[in-house]
Every structure is written in structure tokens, then in C-alpha cells.
Amino acid sequence: MSDLTRLTISQARAKLRAKEITATEITEAYLLAIDRANPALNAYVAVTGDKARDMAKTSDARLLKGEGGALEGIPLGIKDLFGTEGVHTQACSHVLDGFKPRYESTVTSNLWADGAVMLGKLNMDEFAMGSSNETSYYGPVINPWRRSRVDTVVMPTTHQGDGGFVSAGGTKTQRSLDNAHLVPGGSSGGSATAVSAFLCAGATATDTGGSIRQPAAFTGTVGIKPTYGRCSRWGIVAFASSLDQAGPIARDVRDAAILLKSMASVDPKDTTSVDRPVPDYEAAIGKPIKGMKVGIPKEYRVDGMPEEIEALWQKGIAWLRDAGAQIVDISLPHTKYALPAYYIVAPAEASSNLARYDGVRYGLRMPGKDIVEMYEKTRDAGFGREVKRRIMIGTYVLSAGYYDAYYLQAQKVRNLIKRDFENVFAAGVDVILTPATPSAAFGIADEDMAADPVKMYLNDIFTVTVNMAGLPGIAVPAGLDPKGLPLGLQLIGRPFEEETLFQTAAVIEQAAGTFQPEKWW
Amino acid sequence: MSVDVKTVKRVAHLARIAVSEEDAERMTGELNAILGFVEQLNEVDVSGVEPMTSVTPMQMKKRGDVVTDGNKAADIVANAPATDENFFLVPKVVE
Numbered sequence: 001m002s003d004l005t006r007l008t009i010s011q012a013r014a015k016l017r018a019k020e021i022t023a024t025e026i027t028e029a030y031l032l033a034i035d036r037a038n039p040a041l042n043a044y045v046a047v048t049g050d051k052a053r054d055m056a057k058t059s060d061a062r063l064l065k066g067e068g069g070a071l072e073g074i075p076l077g078i079k080d081l082f083g084t085e086g087v088h089t090q091a092c093s094h095v096l097d098g099f100k101p102r103y104e105s106t107v108t109s110n111l112w113a114d115g116a117v118m119l120g121k122l123n124m125d126e127f128a129m130g131s132s133n134e135t136s137y138y139g140p141v142i143n144p145w146r147r148s149r150v151d152t153v154v155m156p157t158t159h160q161g162d163g164g165f166v167s168a169g170g171t172k173t174q175r176s177l178d179n180a181h182l183v184p185g186g187s188s189g190g191s192a193t194a195v196s197a198f199l200c201a202g203a204t205a206t207d208t209g210g211s212i213r214q215p216a217a218f219t220g221t222v223g224i225k226p227t228y229g230r231c232s233r234w235g236i237v238a239f240a241s242s243l244d245q246a247g248p249i250a251r252d253v254r255d256a257a258i259l260l261k262s263m264a265s266v267d268p269k270d271t272t273s274v275d276r277p278v279p280d281y282e283a284a285i286g287k288p289i290k291g292m293k294v295g296i297p298k299e300y301r302v303d304g305m306p307e308e309i310e311a312l313w314q315k316g317i318a319w320l321r322d323a324g325a326q327i328v329d330i331s332l333p334h335t336k337y338a339l340p341a342y343y344i345v346a347p348a349e350a351s352s353n354l355a356r357y358d359g360v361r362y363g364l365r366m367p368g369k370d371i372v373e374m375y376e377k378t379r380d381a382g383f384g385r386e387v388k389r390r391i392m393i394g395t396y397v398l399s400a401g402y403y404d405a406y407y408l409q410a411q412k413v414r415n416l417i418k419r420d421f422e423n424v425f426a427a428g429v430d431v432i433l434t435p436a437t438p439s440a441a442f443g444i445a446d447e448d449m450a451a452d453p454v455k456m457y458l459n460d461i462f463t464v465t466v467n468m469a470g471l472p473g474i475a476v477p478a479g480l481d482p483k484g485l486p487l488g489l490q491l492i493g494r495p496f497e498e499e500t501l502f503q504t505a506a507v508i509e510q511a512a513g514t515f516q517p518e519k520w521w
Numbered sequence: 522m523s524v525d526v527k528t529v530k531r532v533a534h535l536a537r538i539a540v541s542e543e544d545a546e547r548m549t550g551e552l553n554a555i556l557g558f559v560e561q562l563n564e565v566d567v568s569g570v571e572p573m574t575s576v577t578p579m580q581m582k583k584r585g586d587v588v589t590d591g592n593k594a595a596d597i598v599a600n601a602p603a604t605d606e607n608f609f610l611v612p613k614v615v616e
Contacts (some may be wrong), residue, residue, distance in 0.1 A: 098600070099600050100600065101600075102593070102596040102597075102599055102600075227577070228576050228577055229577050229579070242575075242576055243576075268582070268584065271581060271582045272577070272579075273582075274577060274579060275582075334565070336561075337561065337562055337565055340558055340559040340560075340561055340562050341559075341562060343555060343558065343559055344559055344562070351536060355537075358537070359602065360601065360602075360609050360611055361600070361601055361609060362600035362601060362602075363600070363602070364602070365602035365603065368612065369612075370612055370613070370614075371611055371612045371613075371614050372537070373539075374611070374612050375537040376534075376537050376538060376539035377539050379536070379537055379538045379539070380538050380539035380540070383538070388538055388548075389548065389551055389552070389555075391536050391538065392529070392532055392533065392536060392538070392548060392552060393552060393555055393556075395532050395535050395536040396524065396528075396532045396552070396556075399532065399535060402522075405522070406559070408572050409562050409563070409565075409567065410559075410562060411572035411573045411574075412565075412567040412570045412571070412572045412573075413562055413565050413567065414572075414573045415570055415571060415572065415573045416565065416567070416570060418573065418576070452554060453551055453554060453555060454554055454555060454558045457558075468576075469576065470576030470577050495577065
């Protein structure tokens with residue numbers, strides 16, 4: 001039997017419906033793959049084998065009767081940020097020690113209603129704060145991709161007597177993998193690694209400043225952050241409520257479309273859930289983009305951007321032009337202010353959302369001589385450095401005397417960022433093409449980034465504008481850099497026009513192909 | 522604007538996070554790096570610009586003022602570190 005973990009969701013769906021394979025078989029294949037790979041990659045923080053087998057059995061019964069849902073029998077990984085009933089849900093933080101919710105998030109409920117199988121909970125940056133998955137209480141996730149180097153090897157001339165082995169000498173080139181561990185990006189690093197390393201067919205993720213798109217770009221996978229309000233936030237651990245959105249990470253564009261269709265819904269339990277029917281995203285794939293207007297924002301050409309990123313961008317432009325799209329230069333003048341505004345708005349909202357972790361209602365409690373000392377010790381012990389840093393920034397910018405200078409100013413700038421996009425869309429631009437990240441994946445424990453938090457924040461420079469404006473954005477793999485690491489392009493669309501993103505991303509995917517890491521784990 | 526160690530300690534207390542002297546000093550440097558980075562927002566002309574209150578233009582959804590949920594005290598306290606008969610237990614607050 002061929003390796004079932006290599007099937008895309010659309011391929012597995014066809015085989016399950018045709019009864020060529022069973023949900024139990026594919027689930028067992030994934031559980032075995034996780035068992036073998038997780039010690040090396042650290043993608044899962046909890047594996048729900050028994051639950052997965054039970055769900056697969058139910059799926060098989062439904063499939064046998066021809067009653068399978070849209071995702072019947074498809075094994076998925078779930079980011080630890082999603083509340084899953086009776087199952088480990090800690091946002092990869094120590095402060096939520098032992099937390100097992102008595103409820104299920106709307107997004108995961110939708111997936112299970114469509115027949116998907118849960119394999120387990122995926123590693124992430126603590127409370128989704130990070131761009132490298134190194135802030136997790138459960139340790140960093142390892143990117144299945146490694147740098148490779150091409151060596152020229154001199155072959156000596158050999159002669160071993162009569163009829164023996166003879167080599168004429170000369171040289172040959174060989175590619176070899178470097179041993180250095182790379183980060184998968186963050187915060188959805190576990191989701192990206194699990195999808196890329198064939199440890200789930202697809203995964204849920206969330207994106208507050210780039211947490212779906214940046215890890216997707218670092219691992220050669222497809223990730224979409226839908227429009228704010230498209231997926232319900234109910235039951236997802238809150239980071240920055242005006243920016244957080246759930247979305248999928250998948251192996252190809254079609255799989256991402258299939259997953260988003262099931263994840264998205266109109267939910268009365270989330271007042272920001274938008275009252276619009278969920279379209280059939282998959283139907284957009286393969287539609288021609290002839291005549292579509294693609295905007296190229298000049299502000300995304302930043303100082304110090306590596307040559308290969310610029311080259312990739314140019315390739316993307318050429319592919320879309322060849323497919324009949326009209327390429328236009330555009331300007332989004334407030335782009336450079338998106339990241340600083342984000343680092344006021346997001347920490348401010350986080351400091352408020354994370355006030356609930358007080359050692360009383362759930363999770364960790366450290367003893368103290370009175371209630372205030374108990375709070376302070378619990379939060380000191382329970383939160384990691386990056387989370388504390390952001391709570392501190394948020395508390396400071398919201399404190400008396402500073403609110404106007406920081407928070408109010410940032411929310412005004414945020415309106416200007418949104419207006420930039422509205423202006424180009426009003427001028428007829430259908431979709432915007434940019435690089436997804438300013439670099440390929442970097443090393444674990446990168447010294448520059450550890451020394452300066454702002455350096456780490458710059459990873460989100462191309463993705464954060466989209467969250468600030470509430471727009472949909474997709475990262476799609478577009479090639480490999482000279483060291484053999486995947487690079488992604490980003491497409492940004494009008495609100496609720498995710499179909500345009502799938503349609504255009506499919507054109508890029510068709511031209512660029514798909515990318516799988518060489519297995520070393 | 523920048524912060525000093527004293528301000529960092531005050532903010533940490535507001536945020537209910539215990540900080541050691543060493544933590545406070547490290548955080549002072551980190552927070553100043555971030556505050557220095559966000560300083561560039563001051564160069565933006567925001568005259569006449571409203572602060573954003575909602576990223577998607579939509580009416581706040583309303584629902585009927587009826588009880589739709591409840592009677593799950595045991596579920597609510599299920600994850601608490603210390604409880605007694607469906608009450609949360611905390612250190613003594615009032616003398």
C-alpha cells in the first residue's frame with residue numbers, strides 16, 4: 001500500500017468516497033507517522049489517538065452508507081489555541097496548565113460536523129505571540145526543511161587491478177542537507193510543520209499579524225487568513241480580538257479552499273461573525289484570471305530585502321501577466337506604519353484579554369500571602385518572557401496619561417492603513433501581489449533576533465497590514481531559494497473575496513508547482 | 522518617550538506580574554526598544570482622522586434578552602485550581 005499520508009485532502013476524499021481506502025487506515029497511517037516523527041519535529045503537544053480512532057470508525061460507518069460529510073474521514077491537526085472539549089487546550093502556555101475545556105470552539109465543531117478526524121493539538125508560540133514558534137512552553141517546533149548545499153566532489157582516478165573497479169576520475173556535484181535546525185515560523189509553527197512533514201492532511205491555524213501566512217511561507221505550504229469576521233472566534237483563546245482570525249494551513253490551494261469552506265460559518269455566538277453565506281471556494285480554482293487587475297505595491301520593496309525575494313516577486317508578476325492579468329503599480333503609503341501601530345494595538349488588546357489568567361478560574365496557581373501576591377506570582381510563573389513583554393507594553397500604552405499618545409494615535413493610523421487599501425480597490429485593483437516574508441526560514445535560537453525583539457517583529461512586515469485592515473490574505477509557495485528553502489508569495493484581496501485569492505493562488509501554484517521537504521527525520 | 526525601572530515596576534504591578542530587580546532591569550531595555558520603534562507613528566499626520574473602532578463596517582448584532590444557557594456551575598468550576606461546592610476558593614480578601 002502506498003503511503004496514505006502523502007495524499008492531499010482532495011485525493012484522500014476521492015479515495016474514501018470510492019471506498020478504495022478507509023478512514024481508519026488513513027488515520028492509523030498518520031498516527032504512526034506522528035509517533036515516528038514527533039520526537040524530532042515537536043509539532044504535536046497532545047496526540048488524541050483514541051479519539052481519532054473513534055472518529056475514524058464513525059466516519060467509516062457513514063462513508064459505507066454513502067452519507068459522508070465534506071471532510072468525512074480526513075485526519076486534521078488542531079492548533080492548541082482552539083478550545084477542544086475534554087482535550088488539552090493551553091495556547092502552549094504554562095499558565096493554562098491542565099486546562100481541558102468543557103466546550104468546543106465553533107471552528108472545530110464545524111470541522112467535526114463535516115466528518116473530519118482529530119489527530120491532536122499542535123504546538124504554537126505561547127498565546128500566538130511569536131514568529132518562530134520558540135516562545136512555546138513546550139519548546140520549539142523544528143522545520144522539516146533544511147538548508148542544502150551543493151558541493152563539487154573530486155573523484156580520484158582509481159584502478160584496482162585486472163577486471164577490478166575503475167574510475168576515470170573527474171568531478172561531480174552533490175547536494176547535501178545541512179544539519180542546522182530551522183524554525184517553521186510562527187505562531188502556527190506546529191500547524192505548518194505538521195502539514196509540511198505529512199503529520200496531518202491539513203491543520204487549523206490562526207493569524208493575528210501573520211501567524212498563518214509566515215509559517216506557511218517558511219514550510220512550502222498554503223495558508224489563508226480570511227477576512228475578519230469570516231470564521232467565528234468563539235472558543236478560540238483570544239490574543240488581540242480585533243485582529244485574530246482562524247484559517248487553514250494545507251498542502252495545496254485546493255485543500256486550503258476545502259478546509260476554509262468547512263471552518264467558516266455565520267455564528268450567533270461571535271458578534272463580529274459576519275452575516276454572509278459561505279461560498280464554495282473550491283469552485284473558484286481553475287477559473288481564468290484574464291483581465292484581472294493585479295496591484296504591485298511599491299512600499300513592499302524594503303531596504304535590505306534579499307535578492308531572491310525580489311526575484312521571486314518578479315517571477316510571480318510574470319506568471320500572472322502570462323495568465324492574462326493586467327499588472328499595475330500601486331501605492332499603499334502608510335505601509336511602514338502598520339507594524340509599529342500593530343505593536344500598540346495588539347499588546348493593548350492582549351493585556352486586557354490575558355487579564356483572565358489569575359490563578360482562580362483555571363490553570364496554574366502559585367501560592368501567595370494574599371490574593372494580590374497570588375495573582376502576581378501565578379502570572380510571573382505562568383507566562384513566558386515574550387507574553388510578559390507584550391502584556392507590559394499593552395498595560396503601559398493603556399495607562400493613564402499615555403492612552404492618547406499611543407493607543408488612540410495607533411487606531412487613527414490603522415484607519416489610514418485601511419484607507420490605503422480602500423483607495424486601490426476603488427481604483428479597480430482586484431488583488432495585490434507581494435512577497436509573504438522578507439526572508440526564508442532562519443535558524444533556531446537566532447542570536448540577532450534573541451537580542452532585539454523588534455528584529456523578530458520585522459518578520460511580519462508584509463503580513464501585518466492585512467490584519468490591520470481586516471482583509472483576506474493567502475500565502476502560496478512560489479519557489480526555493482539558492483539554499484533550497486521554500487519561499488512564498490502573498491495575495492491580498494477585497495473583504496470577503498477569498499474566492500479571488502484561491503483563483504489567483506491556483507495560477508501561481510500551477511506555474512510554480514508544489515514543494516516537499518526531503519525526509520531526514 | 523522611554524521608561525525607567527521605577528515605571529516598569531509600576532506597570533508590572535498594574536499588570537499583576539511579579540518582577541525581580543533583575544527582570545525589571547532587563548524589561549526596561551526591551552520595552553524601550555519597542556517604544557523607540559513605535560515612536561515613528563508620531564510623524565503621521567492624523568488630523569481629521571477618526572480612530573478605528575471596527576475593522577468591518579457592520580451593525581453590532583443583537584439578540585433577544587432571554588436566558589439561553591446556564592445550570593452548568595460544575596462545568597464552570599471544573600478547571601479551577603481550588604473549589605468547594607461549586608465556589609472558587611481564593612486567599613482571604615476581607616479581614
